[in-house]
Amino acid sequence: MDSIVIIGASGHCKVIIDIIEKRNEYIIMGLIDSYKTAGENIMGYPILGNESLIPDLLNTQKIIGGIIAIGDNWVRSEMCDIIKALAPTFKFIPAIHPNAILYNNLHIQEGVVIMAGAIVNSGSTIEAFCFLNTKASLGHDSIMHPYASLAPNVTIAGQVEIGAFSAISISATISNAIKIGSHTVIGASALVLKDVEDLVVAYGIPAKKIRSRRIGDVYL
Ligand SMILES: CC(C)(COP(=O)(O)OP(=O)(O)OC[C@H]1O[C@@H](n2cnc3c(N)ncnc32)[C@H](O)[C@@H]1OP(=O)(O)O)[C@@H](O)C(=O)NCCC(=O)NCCS
Numbered sequence: 001m002d003s004i005v006i007i008g009a010s011g012h013c014k015v016i017i018d019i020i021e022k023r024n025e026y027i028i029m030g031l032i033d034s035y036k037t038a039g040e041n042i043m044g045y046p047i048l049g050n051e052s053l054i055p056d057l058l059n060t061q062k063i064i065g066g067i068i069a070i071g072d073n074w075v076r077s078e079m080c081d082i083i084k085a086l087a088p089t090f091k092f093i094p095a096i097h098p099n100a101i102l103y104n105n106l107h108i109q110e111g112v113v114i115m116a117g118a119i120v121n122s123g124s125t126i127e128a129f130c131f132l133n134t135k136a137s138l139g140h141d142s143i144m145h146p147y148a149s150l151a152p153n154v155t156i157a158g159q160v161e162i163g164a165f166s167a168i169s170i171s172a173t174i175s176n177a178i179k180i181g182s183h184t185v186i187g188a189s190a191l192v193l194k195d196v197e198d199l200v201v202a203y204g205i206p207a208k209k210i211r212s213r214r215i216g217d218v219y220l
Helices: 011-023 051-059 073-086
Strands: 002-007 026-032 045-049 063-068 200-203 208-212
Touching: 002 011, 002 051, 011 026, 026 051, 045 051, 051 063, 051 073, 063 073
Parallel strands: 002 026, 002 063, 026 045
Antiparallel strands: 200 208
């Protein structure tokens, strides 16, 4: 089995460790984290150090790549850019829980995480580095652009488009054929019945724009 590392050692990391262990396709050599102390242990795996170690791990320890376990969509993209610059051969694997339900005819790109109980319906595309959290469902023929995320229990109808970096918060519902712009946050438990523009926070029933946001603003 090939060896990998997981980048980011907080809550998402624990969920991703569980997925990788259950799928039994890779050996986790350790964790990479910029803030935690090397040698600390999480679920039996050591923190090896920060991302500057990655080129050496590829060359001498023969890892093939790994996965980024950072929940914030913008911060995940910044880490991805750093790793791509440091180590162009690093392979970003997907992590798909064995108890996720995936219909036929899907397109799932690199670095995607799909957690337990999530459902992805036929004809959908999940572009690179998207996260689908526990029990989120994505309807048929939908598309999530890179670094978009669905929080737990989100329900997305068919033919929905979710823009890059946008976060759909816990228990939100999006009706059919809706387009969500990029860098937008749909708040918890919102009901989205109309398209939502780029770079806004929207919530409520029905969801309305609450305020504008800037690229990279914190939302978790
Ligand atoms: C979108 C979100 C970030 C907005 O949070 P916020 O910035 O604290 O909210 P605001 O400053 O806009 O809050 C203004 C008011 O609206 C309320 N409010 C915030 N989010 C709301 C929502 N989704 N629905 C209804 N009311 C909401 C606030 O409680 C506040 O009320 P108050 O003035 O009476 O105190 C938040 O609603 C959210 O969804 N967070 C993410 C939760 C999530 O998904 N977590 C799991 C991730 S895996």
